[in-house]
Amino acid sequence: MSAEPRVMAPDNNRQPSHTEAPAESPAEAPGEASTDRAVNETLEDYTLRFAPRSYRRWTPMVVATTALGGIAYMADFSIGAGIGLTHGTGNALAAILVAAVVIFVTGFPLAYYGARYNIDLDLITRGSGFGYYGSVLTSVIFASFTFIFFALEGSIMAQGLKLGFGLPLWLGYVISTLMVIPLVIYGMKALSKLQVWTTPIWLLLMVGPLVYLVATDPGTVHAFLSYTGAQGGGGVNPASVLLGAGVCLSLIAQIGEQVDYLRFMPPKTEQNKRAWWTAVVMAGPGWVVLGALKQAIGVFLAVYILAEVGPASATEPIQQFTGAFAAMMPSWLVIPLAVVLVVISQIKINVTNAYSGSLAWTNSFTRVTKRYPGRMVFVLANLAFALILMEADMFSFLNNILGFYSNCAIAWIVTVATDIMVNKYLLKLSPHAPEFRRGMLYAVNPVGVVAFLAASGLSIALYFHALGDTLQPYSPVAAAVIAFVVTPLMAVLTKGRFYLRRTSDGIDAPLLDQDGNPSSATFPCHVCRQDFERPDLAACHSHGAMVCSLCLSTDRTGVHLLPAEQN
DSSP, X not given: OOOOTTSOOBOGGGSOOOOOOOTTOTTTHHHHHHHHHHHHHHHHHOTTSOOOTTTOXXXXXXXXXXXXXXXXXXXXXXXXXXXXXXXXXXXXXXXXXXXXHHHHHHHHHHHHHHHHHTOOHHHHHIIIIIOTTTTHHHHHHHHHHHHXXXXXXXXXXXXXXXXXXXXXXXXXXXXXXXXXXXXHHTHHHHHHHHHHHHHHHHHHHHHHHHHHHHHHOTHHHHHHHHOOOSSOOSSOOHHHHHHHHHHHGGGGXXXXXXXXXXXXXXXXXXXXXXXXXXXXXXXXXXXXXXXHHHHHHHHHHHHHHHHHHOHHHHTOHHHHHHHHHHTTSOXXXXXXXXXXXXXXXXXXXXXXXXXXXXXXXXHHHHHHHSOOXXXXXHHHHHHHHHHHHHHTTGGGGHHHHHHHHHHHHHHHHHHHHHIIIIIITTSOOSOSSOOOOBTTBOSOOHHHHHHHHHHHHHHHHHXXXXXXXXXXXXXXXXXXXXXXXXXXXXXXXXXXXXXXXXXOOSBOSOSBOTTSSBOOOEEEOTTTOOEEEGGGEEEOSSSSSEEEHHHHHTOSSOTTOOOXXXX
């Protein structure tokens, strides 16, 4: 099926001449079934591709509210409590602040690119230093993030179900896993409604007890601020701060889940630019403001209930809020409200964890195998990994898991953020607009891959005391600094040659409109016979027509790929 005459044809002057093959040539057949399944499903949530303007009909504030609903997780309370009880309030607050600054600075360029160009973090990563296959590494890192935190939230919910209904933990783990599946199936349409409706209730239940305790018992504030911790010496010291910051920085990959929503932002125009920027900042890097506040609240509540429940239980959010609610309402209402808070929080975040994890696994699998088995396969796989972690009682060694994981997450996010801020805008060695289509990118770009491997490898070695006990607390700093330095260094050494395999996609129609937004002009893909917007298409090498990005991803023969340009 060739393009209609009204459609801009591929620029044949920029690619080698070829003999046009029939649209139903045998070379296409192996991938057609997989492509058809992929197209049918991704037209709902655009799992593997650019999110078109025709689908993005939400206002900036609806998108922002939906994105922020995904950070309703209770893990922040546990993380803050664990750091505070170990290192003391002063060190905990300093650690939370350090981590929040790093997360905000690195998250801003990623949120902007996701909202401006309507692609998820994996697609951004491909064109920001990693290459088409190189970003599979980071997709696996992100997928791991989602099931680790799903398991953490599921564990917290199981604790609530045990306290409220007497259910054994193993059964609570199963319930917390299965209950999100119906919601995840329907993608952004269902998630946006869920998050908007439940956010006011969640905020009221979370903030109310804290305000009541501070207003009615000012002594709790003094006890909180003066708490020195099990290992605290009464003051703030760099080692304790950095150890705590390393745990908090495990959340740096949360920006990936925020971008999974921000990619559905409407185009930025002169009329909506204020609301657009507010939504991007608030729901992008701004998530960490609420996250840091929750961590600080976790320290406060843990200190408040410490004498009553002991250090082991003081890190459990269900115990924290049970203790807080008990101070302000009748006893018969305490446990039910605490359970409601935990359940709402778990649902709000774990639908996001399951959804984002399925996107990451699907992206990786489809690129490597050229097959698309369906996103639901990876929803179930991600949930299975999470359930195994829960049954293994990951909650009891939470900080060790997060401290180790943070090194990989920091290396990835700082590498991509540095490529955008430094290599794209300052050095201008990386293409300004993100590229994600197969055939346009090199398989592996050493800029990001080398920086990521160097930063994560050395920081993990530090974390496991390979370079001595003195340097161990500095592993997260090492991950960030190495990634920040090596990323532009590699771009200079390679002269930016490994970003783009081609500079032209063979289509004359402009990629961006007059406002700098992705063009909404539509053209047909001759393989799947669906219409797609301009950024999702490239010229086909073997036909005088266009092919969409997903059909390129599932092309196992390479018959549709444009040849590399000669340097």
